[in-house]
Structures are given as C-alpha cells and as structure tokens.
Amino acid sequence: MPSIPALCRRTAGELAHMLAHGHTTSAAIVEACLQAIEVRDGDVRAFIEVFAHEAREQAAQSDARRRAGHTLSPLDGVPLAVKDNIAIRGHVCSCAGRMLQNYVSPYDATVIQRVRAAGMPILGRLNMDEFAMGSTTENSALFATRNPCDPARVPGGSSGGAAAAVAACMTPLALGSDTGGSIRQPAALCGVLGAKPAYGAVSRYGLVAFASSLEQIGPIARCAADAAMLMDVIGGEDERDMTTDPSLAAPHAVQPGADVTGLRIAMPVECFGHELSASVRSVLLSAAERLRALGARVFDISIPALDGALPAYYILSAAEASSNLARYDGVRYGQAAHGAADPEELFCRTRSAHLGPEVQRRILLGTFALSSGYREDYYLRACRARDLLRAQTDAALTCADALLMPVSPDTAGLLGQKQGAQLYAGDLYTVPANLTGHAALSVPCGPAANGLPVGMGLTGASLPLLLRIATAFEAAREVQPL
Amino acid sequence: MTKYEMVIGLEVHVELATRTKLFCSCENRFGAPPNTLVCPVCMGLPGTLPALNGHALTLAATAGLALGCTVHPLSRFDRKNYFYPDLPKAYQITQFYHPLCEGGSLTIRTEAGQKRVGITRIHVEEDAGKLTHGEHATLLDLNRCGVPLIEIVSEPDLRSPEEASAYLRKLRAVLVYAGVSDCRMNEGSMRCDVNLSIRRPGEPMGTRTEMKNLNSFQSVERAIRAEYARQAAVLDEGGVILQETRRYDQKSGKTLPMRRKEDSADYRYFPEPDIPWVRLPHDVEALRAALPMLPDERRARLMQRFGLSDYAAEQLTADKHLCDRYEAAAEQAQDPVTLCNLVLGEAFAQMTARGLDHLPVAPAHMAALSDLISSGKVNSTTGKKILSAMFDADCDPVSYAQANDLFALTDAQALRAAARDAIAQNAGMVTAYRAGKQNVAQALMGRAMALTRGRADAQLLRDILMQELNAQE
Numbered sequence: 001m002p003s004i005p006a007l008c009r010r011t012a013g014e015l016a017h018m019l020a021h022g023h024t025t026s027a028a029i030v031e032a033c034l035q036a037i038e039v040r041d042g043d044v045r046a047f048i049e050v051f052a053h054e055a056r057e058q059a060a061q062s063d064a065r066r067r068a069g070h071t072l073s074p075l076d077g078v079p080l081a082v083k084d085n086i087a088i089r090g091h092v093c094s095c096a097g098r099m100l101q102n103y104v105s106p107y108d109a110t111v112i113q114r115v116r117a118a119g120m121p122i123l124g125r126l127n128m129d130e131f132a133m134g135s136t137t138e139n140s141a142l143f144a145t146r147n148p149c150d151p152a153r154v155p156g157g158s159s160g161g162a163a164a165a166v167a168a169c170m171t172p173l174a175l176g177s178d179t180g181g182s183i184r185q186p187a188a189l190c191g192v193l194g195a196k197p198a199y200g201a202v203s204r205y206g207l208v209a210f211a212s213s214l215e216q217i218g219p220i221a222r223c224a225a226d227a228a229m230l231m232d233v234i235g236g237e238d239e240r241d242m243t244t245d246p247s248l249a250a251p252h253a254v255q256p257g258a259d260v261t262g263l264r265i266a267m268p269v270e271c272f273g274h275e276l277s278a279s280v281r282s283v284l285l286s287a288a289e290r291l292r293a294l295g296a297r298v299f300d301i302s303i304p305a306l307d308g309a310l311p312a313y314y315i316l317s318a319a320e321a322s323s324n325l326a327r328y329d330g331v332r333y334g335q336a337a338h339g340a341a342d343p344e345e346l347f348c349r350t351r352s353a354h355l356g357p358e359v360q361r362r363i364l365l366g367t368f369a370l371s372s373g374y375r376e377d378y379y380l381r382a383c384r385a386r387d388l389l390r391a392q393t394d395a396a397l398t399c400a401d402a403l404l405m406p407v408s409p410d411t412a413g414l415l416g417q418k419q420g421a422q423l424y425a426g427d428l429y430t431v432p433a434n435l436t437g438h439a440a441l442s443v444p445c446g447p448a449a450n451g452l453p454v455g456m457g458l459t460g461a462s463l464p465l466l467l468r469i470a471t472a473f474e475a476a477r478e479v480q481p482l
Numbered sequence: 483m484t485k486y487e488m489v490i491g492l493e494v495h496v497e498l499a500t501r502t503k504l505f506c507s508c509e510n511r512f513g514a515p516p517n518t519l520v521c522p523v524c525m526g527l528p529g530t531l532p533a534l535n536g537h538a539l540t541l542a543a544t545a546g547l548a549l550g551c552t553v554h555p556l557s558r559f560d561r562k563n564y565f566y567p568d569l570p571k572a573y574q575i576t577q578f579y580h581p582l583c584e585g586g587s588l589t590i591r592t593e594a595g596q597k598r599v600g601i602t603r604i605h606v607e608e609d610a611g612k613l614t615h616g617e618h619a620t621l622l623d624l625n626r627c628g629v630p631l632i633e634i635v636s637e638p639d640l641r642s643p644e645e646a647s648a649y650l651r652k653l654r655a656v657l658v659y660a661g662v663s664d665c666r667m668n669e670g671s672m673r674c675d676v677n678l679s680i681r682r683p684g685e686p687m688g689t690r691t692e693m694k695n696l697n698s699f700q701s702v703e704r705a706i707r708a709e710y711a712r713q714a715a716v717l718d719e720g721g722v723i724l725q726e727t728r729r730y731d732q733k734s735g736k737t738l739p740m741r742r743k744e745d746s747a748d749y750r751y752f753p754e755p756d757i758p759w760v761r762l763p764h765d766v767e768a769l770r771a772a773l774p775m776l777p778d779e780r781r782a783r784l785m786q787r788f789g790l791s792d793y794a795a796e797q798l799t800a801d802k803h804l805c806d807r808y809e810a811a812a813e814q815a816q817d818p819v820t821l822c823n824l825v826l827g828e829a830f831a832q833m834t835a836r837g838l839d840h841l842p843v844a845p846a847h848m849a850a851l852s853d854l855i856s857s858g859k860v861n862s863t864t865g866k867k868i869l870s871a872m873f874d875a876d877c878d879p880v881s882y883a884q885a886n887d888l889f890a891l892t893d894a895q896a897l898r899a900a901a902r903d904a905i906a907q908n909a910g911m912v913t914a915y916r917a918g919k920q921n922v923a924q925a926l927m928g929r930a931m932a933l934t935r936g937r938a939d940a941q942l943l944r945d946i947l948m949q950e951l952n953a954q955e
Contacts, residue, residue, distance in 0.1 A: 087529045100528065107522050109529060208528040213755035241531050242757050320755060323563050326572030327526050331622070347565050370563075370750035379752065 004039050005032035008169040012078050012226040015172060019066065019077050026059035026066075026077030030121050033079055036170045037123070045145050046155075046165035048084050048094065050124040055079060058121035065119065075229055076119030080173035083162050084125040085132055086217065087206040088112050095208050096140035097130040099328045099335055099354040109206020110241065111175060111217050111234040118233045123171050127161030130356045131325065132179055132210045134158050135423050136413070137186070139358045144415055147190055149453060153412040156186030162220045163190040172222065173230050177207055179215040180313055181407070181430025184442035187220055188407035188455025191444045193470065194220045195227050197463050199437030200245030202231075203238035209324040211317035212243075214434040224443065224470035228252035231463065250464050258468040261295030265458075265469070266400035270306040271429055277410040279448040284406055287445035287456045287473070291404070294476055296469075298404070301396055305389040306432055312385035313431035314424060315369045315378050322366030325359065358420060390436045393459075397438075402460040402469060405429050407442040411452035429457055439463035443470040445477070486680040486714050489687055490646055490706065491638035494653060495631050496663045497609065497671040498541045504608045504630035505532035505575065512669045516623035524628035526570030531756050536763040538630035539582070541662050542606045543762055545632055546583030547770050548660040549601050549653075553583050555762050557606075559754040564747050567622055568611040576607035576633075578751045588636075588656065589778070590648040591796070599649055600637030607631050626670070632662075638677065638687070643703035650674060650699050651800060655777040658802045667698055674702055679723070680713045688713075689723040693737060696730055705730035709737045780805060788818035797826050803840055804830070810845035811852070821852035828866050832873050843872045851879040863936045864888050891937045894946065900938065901947040904930035915951060923951065 007029055018024045034052055041047050062077035085095045087105035094100045129139035137145045137160025145160045147153040148168035155164040159176030163186035166174050176183040178196035187194025195218045202217045219230035231252040237244045292298045330336030330350030337349035369378035406429045433440035438459050446454030458466045500510050506523035523530045546553045560578040583604035590597050609629040614621045640646050654665040665672040679690035696702045713723055728737040777799045784795040798805045808825050815821040829841060855865045860883060868879045883889055904926055905912055915922045930947055931938055
C-alpha cells in the first residue's frame with residue numbers, strides 16, 4: 001500500500017492527546033489526512049468532495065484557539081468526514097444520487113452544528129448507496145467505492161465511503177447513518193468499528209430521511225474509545241427532532257480498565273443458522289470464547305421473532321421511504337424533467353429519470369405495502385412483527401446485558417456480483433436493532449481465513465455499555481489500529 | 483323537484499391564530515410578500531423534521547371545548563400522502579386515526595327555529611402552499627405552507643342552504659369569541675367544503691358529491707342550490723349520482739366537475755414517525771374553565787343587561803368586535819336600544835361602504851351621539867351626518883354638532899317659515915296635494931326639511947307643515 005503520513009494511523013484519542021500536549025497541530029493532522037486522500041483515494045474513491053480549503057481554515061482556527069487557551073472540546077482540531085446524506089450548510093448534499101446532485105443545503109444538520117461547536121474540521125463528503133439504499137455502495141449514481149483491504153471488493157453499504165475512508169486512514173473519524181445496518185455492515189467488511197446509537201440518542205435533524213423510525217446517525221472509527229468521543233460530541237436531545245430521547249443522554253467515554261467480568265452476553269441461536277458462512281461463524285465463535293476468557297458469561301438464547309425481522313424491515317423501511325422520498329418531484333429543488341404538460345407528468349418524468357433503480361424499487365414496494373387492500377397484509381403485519389421482536393428483545397435483555405451476533409453473513413464480496421434484492425438477505429443480522437431501536441455496534445474481530453475483516457455485532461439497551469465491552473475486547477486482542 | 487330532501491354536511495377548515503406555524507417558527511401571518519415566511523422545515527427541504535407548536539394544540543382543544551366536544555389529552559399525527567405542487571413534502575401531516583376532538587354540536591337558528599347540528603370531529607393539520615395560475619406559468623407561494631389548521635367536520639344534519647349558512651355564521655362567531663381564529667373567508671382563514679346528497683324523505687342516504695373552493699357564505703348557499711337542482715334532475719331522469727368533487731362556477735351558476743385526480747387518490751395513511759404521541763400542554767379542565775364567554779351567553783347578557791330584543795342581540799353578537807364596542811358604549815349611553823339601532827344600522831352601513839372591518843369611533847363618542855339622538859337634540863338625518871364625520875376623523879359629536887350648527891331645529895317660528903317657503907316654492911305639488919294626492923305631502927316634507935339644512939325636528943316640522951297646508955285652503 002502506498003505510504004501515507006504516520007499521523008494518519010493514529011486514533012482520534014491519540015491525536016487529541018498529542019494536540020493537548022503540543023506534540024502536533026490540527027493543521028498538521030489535516031494536512032496529513034489530505035495527503036493520505038491524495039495518495040489513496042484515487043483507488044479507494046471514498047470521497048465525493050474534499051473540502052481542502054475549508055478544512056485547512058478550520059484547522060488553523062483550532063490551532064489559534066489552542067494557543068489562546070480556549071479549546072472547544074477534547075476533539076477540537078481532530079478532523080472527520082461525513083456521509084453525503086447529512087446536511088452541511090453551503091455544500092451539496094447529494095445522497096449520491098442524480099436527483100440532488102446540484103442541491104446545496106442552506107442549513108447544517110444538528111450533528112454538524114455540534115461537530116463545528118466542538119472545533120472539528122470537516123474533511124469532505126463521503127460516497128454512499130443512493131439515498132442510503134443498498135449494502136455495497138454500488139448503488140451510488142456517481143461511482144463505486146472500493147474496500148481498502150482488497151480493491152476488487154465492495155466496502156459494504158450504505159456508508160461504504162465512510163467505512164473505507166476510516167479503514168484507509170484518510171480520516172480518523174467519520175459520520176455515517178444506519179437504517180438497516182448501514183454503519184455496522186460496512187464497518188465489519190472494512191475492519192473498523194461502527195456504532196448505531198439507540199433510536200433517539202442522536203438528532204436526525206439534517207439527515208436526509210430514508211426510514212424515519214429506523215435510522216440513526218452514528219460514528220465510524222478505528223476503536224471504541226474514538227467512537228465514544230465522537231458520540232459525546234453529536235449525541236443528546238434536540239428540540240428540532242421530536243424523536244430524540246433525553247433519557248438516552250449519557251457520557252460514552254469509556255473508563256480506563258473497562259472490563260467485562262460478570263457481564264451476561266447472550267447469543268441468539270436464530271443468528272447462527274445456515275445463512276452464516278462457516279468462516280465467519282468460526283471467527284465469531286472464537287470472539288465469543290475470548291469474551292468468556294475475559295470473564296463474561298456467554299450463553300445461548302432464543303428470540304423466535306428474529307425470523308420475521310428481515311421481511312418486516314423491508315416492508316416498513318420501504319413504506320416510510322415511499323413517503324420520505326415523495327418530495328423529490330422537481331418542483332422546488334433538484335433535477336427536474338423538462339417539457340411536462342402537467343404536474344403529474346412532471347413528477348413522473350423527473351422521478352423516473354433521476355432516481356436510481358434500487359430507489360425506485362423500494363418506493364414501489366413501499367407504496368404497495370401501504371396501499372388500500374394490501375395495507376393489512378403487509379404494512380400492519382410488519383408492524384406487529386416489529387412489536388413482537390421488540391417485546392422479545394426487551395425480555396432477552398432482562399437476562400443479558402448484551403446480545404452477540406454476526407454483522408454480515410460473509411466477508412466482503414466482489415464488486416459487480418450481486419445486485420438489487422439479492423443483497424437484501426445479507427441484512428438479516430443488522431435489521432433487528434433498527435426495528436427495535438436498541439443500540440448496536442460492530443467491532444472488528446477478524447480476520448477470516450481468507451484474510452478479510454469480520455465484525456462482531458453487539459446489541460443492547462445502552463451504547464456506553466456496548467462500547468465498554470468493545471474496548472475490553474480490543475485490549476484483549478491487542479489490536480493495533482490499521 | 484321539491485320531492486327530494488337535501489342532506490348536507492360541512493367540512494370547515496379554520497386557520498388557528500398562533501404566532502408561528504404548526505411545525506416551525508416561521509411567522510403565521512397573512513399578506514406577506516410571497517415566499518418570505520418560509521424556512522427549510524416548512525419548505526420540506528431534505529433532512530428537515532417537524533417540531534410541534536404546542537399553542538396550536540391548545541387553540542384546537544379550545545375550539546373543541548367551545549363546540550362541546552370530548553377533547554383527548556393525548557394526540558397522534560398521521561401522514562396523508564399525495565402529490566401536488568403546493569405540498570412540499572408530498573404528504574400532509576394531519577390527524578386521521580386519532581382526532582384531537584370528537585362528538586360536539588352547534589345550535590343554529592333559522593326562520594324555522596332552533597336546531598342542533600352534530601359535529602363529528604375536529605382535528606389538527608398543516609396547511610399547504612398557494613398556487614396562482616397565470617397565463618404562462620403557475621406561481622407557488624409557500625408562506626401559507628405549515629400554517630396550523632383545524633378541520634371541523636359536521637354530521638350530515640343540515641337540510642337547507644339557509645341552515646348551512648346559519649351553521650357557518652354561528653361557527654365563525656363561536657371560534658372568534660373563543661379566540662381561536664379570525665375566521666376571515668376572504669383571507670382564507672376559514673374555508674368551507676360542502677358534502678351534498680339528496681333522497682326522498684324516509685329513504686336511505688343518496689350518493690354524495692363534494693364541493694370545494696367556496697369562498698363566501700353566499701357562494702355556499704348558491705352552490706348548494708345549484709347542486710341540488712343538478713342531482714334532482716339526474717335522479718328524475720333515472721340516472722345515477724357519481725361520487726365526485728365539483729366546484730361552483732359563479733358565471734354559469736352551476737357546479738362543474740373538478741379534474742383533480744384527488745377523487746380516486748389512495749392516501750396511504752400511516753402514523754407520522756417523526757412525531758411521538760403528544761400531550762396537550764394544558765389540562766383539559768383548566769382550558770374549559772378559561773374559555774371566554776361564547777356568543778349564546780353573550781346574547782343572553784345583552785338582552786338582560788341592555789333590554790335588547792333577541793333579534794338585535796343576535797345581530798350584534800354575530801360580530802364580536804362590534805359587540806365589544808357596543809357593550810363598551812352601552813355602559814355610558816342613556817338609551818341602549820337607540821345605541822343598538824345606531825350601531826347595527828348606520829354605523830354598520832358606514833363600515834361596509836368604507837370597506838372597514840372595525841368601528842373607528844371610540845365607545846364614548848358613540849354613546850354621546852346616541853344620547854343626542856335619543857334625546858331629540860339632533861334628528862336621525864343629522865345623526866347620520868355626524869357619524870359619517872366621526873368615521874372620517876373620530877371626534878366628540880357634541881362639539882362637532884355645536885361647531886357646525888347641527889342641533890335639531892325646534893323653534894316653531896323657524897319651522898313655520900320653512901314650511902311656508904316650501905309651499906310657496908312648490909305650487910305644483912301643493913295643487914296636486916289639494917287634488918287628492920296625499921303622498922305628495924312626503925315630498926313637500928322633504929323640501930321643507932332641505933330648507934332647514936336637514937336639521938328640523940321631523941315630527942314638529944311635519945305637524946307644522948300639515949297645519950300650513952290645511953290652513954291655506
């Protein structure tokens with residue numbers, strides 16, 4: 001791999017420490033990242049746009065603040081990059097689609113406001129599956145992103161650009177979004193850590209909506225401590241998002257010497273069935289062993305409702321998406337078709353031309369599921385399946401502190417292999433946490449026999465607890481950041 | 483044709499008098515330049531979310547209480563999905579499954595008597611933008627988008643156009659008195675859709691059609707009559723009524739089908755995921771206790787306190803502003819009935835003629851003018867002149883009358899002189915009178931009055947004129 005500056009290999013925590021002790025500057029860090037992007041992104045293609053000038057300016061401001069003695073936060077001066085479905089004022093927010101390819105957001109998402117308030121320079125916007133629909137980032141209307149571990153392979157999706165950028169050391173931190181696994185799965189496939197906060201822990205104001213009741217913005221990083229630091233910047237109640245839950249506000253930073261002694265970790269048998277590849281299974285079972293060796297009680301559990309999770313997810317997410325994406329009609333912003341004779345024709349032509357095939361597929365599916373005559377059998381039934389899963393998972397979490405399961409049934413596949421609905425089945429382990437609203441993360445626990453990364457999934461009521469487990473796990477593995 | 487009975491239900495949309503919109507902090511104000519009261523939220527820009535304005539819920543609950551409804555303390559919102567250029571999110575946030583209020587009523591009065599009209603439900607929803615169709619393009623103004631509305635759905639209890647407009651008038655009065663809305667149909671803060679079906683008495687309900695875009699109480703009445711005629715003609719010929727949406731065309735006086743595809747739209751309602759269950763900001767009983775005095779109670783008070791007739795009190799309470807002004811003046815006036823006639827008569831006429839929706843004269847001045855009239859110090863014609871001047875520039879009527887020499891002329895000598903002059907100047911009329919045309923006396927009276935510059939005490943002048951006419955024979 002072509003050489004990148006040493007600074008790029010540091011974790012965000014290490015960088016923060018170095019900044020605090022005057023061993024480096026934000027300008028140096030940002031410059032290093034820009035260099036890494038220069039060297040690697042021609043191949044990886046994680047970034048849609050690099051904000052080189054702005055990032056340098058923000059770094060300079062951070063350094064000036066530090067010299068004057070007013071740092072804004074522990075992460076002041078540490079840069080990050082952002083998935084392109086999170087609104088950044090004055091920048092295009094394309095969601096990797098043609099519909100919004102020229103749409104400039106006039107406002108900052110809440111998480112961006114908080115990132116700015118923490119003094120973190122923003123390196124640029126990251127590639128993704130169009131409108132967050134997909135699990136390989138191949139649905140981007142722009143270009144495909146490659147897995148830094150193997151350029152012939154996908155980085156996962158839909159936050160593929162974010163996972164790849166962190167894995168390739170182009171940025172220490174990234175923000176992604178997770179509707180059905182879109183942070184955790186690419187993190188697993190690229191060998192980094194990705195977390196989906198509990199629903200309501202982070203404001204969705206400024207996240208271009210795909211499925212409102214399922215998604216959260218979350219951190220992608222190279223270790224749990226970094227993810228925790230970023231969560232402490234972005235998390236918390238927001239009066240502009242009525243679904244944020246003040247009771248979820250909690251410090252995420254992991255105490256030193258975190259351990260898992262006595263923690264109860266349950267493995268749902270439904271997640272270790274025939275869908276799971278043998279190589280991934282063996283890595284996960286070793287990981288479970290390691291947790292046992294660290295003092296955790298690891299045992300099997302059954303959550304039968306997991307079997308209905310995948311179809312319920314696809315119906316509910318598509319139903320919400322069909323509504324959330326209806327606003328893309330060519331009237332007020334975005335690409336519009338020309339020469340339409342009436343509004344209906346304008347809408348139809350605009351959407352047919354400028355929404356990708358996967359997006360159209362899901363809108364049609366969702367519209368169908370909500371239509372009169374089908375609503376009972378599809379949408380309402382999916383709601384009931386969701387309620388059942390929530391109840392059973394809550395019950396499981398009374399006798400366990402966390403659930404352990406796979407993130408992806410297999411390691412990263414080759415580019416250009418599977419398409420469309422063929423990929424849906426790969427989401428079966430991640431969608432449950434979106435349906436129930438529990439916190440979930442993927443922590444690297446590989447590699448598999450083929451040398452590719454594997455992620456261990458943890459689900460629980462509290463993200464701080466999951467990060468604690470992940471930290472202890474990392475320490476025991478003596479994982480060096482890539 | 484009268485063999486069919488009308489069955490009418492009304493759906494009235496009312497804009498709530500909140501300071502800001504339902505889901506964002508843009509100002510809720512009519513008449514601003516286009517697209518100036520907008521923000522990313524009400525424009526439905528990507529990534530935005532609704533943040534509920536609690537005051538809108540409070541006003542909606544107040545409306546429900548004023549209309550005798552059950553108000554639910556917990557509320558839920560739903561999405562109504564359809565495509566239209568004036569709907570930025572391509573869905574409207576409304577309350578389909580769990581309306582805030584249910585099961586109320588409104589008592590109306592028509593010439594036929596009193597009637598109780600049921601109210602099925604009242605729910606909260608956001609308004610859409612406004613389209614203006616021009617020659618070459620349609621213009622979109624999003625100022626109105628996101629304004630809080632309540633939709634008030636009546637039971638199909640109305641049976642005539644008169645009942646329909648009585649319902650609308652009463653509804654407006656109740657909502658204005660409750661402080662919920664200013665209910666101005668001409669500004670769009672009150673809109674009415676009519677559901678109409680017809681049937682032979684005793685038969686089950688017929689197919690109904692919906693009429694939209696009715697922008698005055700009058701056009702509601704006319705549309706009802708026109709649609710009744712149309713439906714009756716169809717049934718008489720053995721045809722079938724199609725369930726459809728129609729609009730009333732002023733020019734032809736007929737209802738015409740609207741070509742919007744909304745009729746067959748499947749709105750795919752589902753619960754709004756961005757808004758959890760919300761609790762009313764105030765306890766329902768506290769809101770009920772804080773309700774302002776409503777029109778019926780006000781009418782009773784006017785009758786009791788000021789001795790007004792039922793009819794006069796009803797007229798006054800129909801306009802809250804006028805009613806408030808009247809009461810303030812009546813506290814100071816010697817004869818509340820004269821004041822009432824002044825307010826409902828000439829003052830209201832002046833307001834209408836000048837296109838005013840408020841009375842620009844201070845209550846104390848109105849009271850003083852009423853006293854001048856009731857004591858006979860000015861006659862009614864002069865009273866009207868003074869009132870007009872007070873509309874031009876509010877002033878004390880006594881000073882004005884003094885300055886302009888307007889006090890009633892009661893001096894018998896002056897009146898006799900005027901009468902004689904009128905007779906002398908109008909020989910032809912006098913001849914006609916003597917020839918038996920009694921009503922010419924009225925014209926002569928007019929001439930005589932004019933000679934006194936309208937100031938003569940009418941009764942005295944009449945007596946003197948008749949004396950002169952008969953004496954000179």
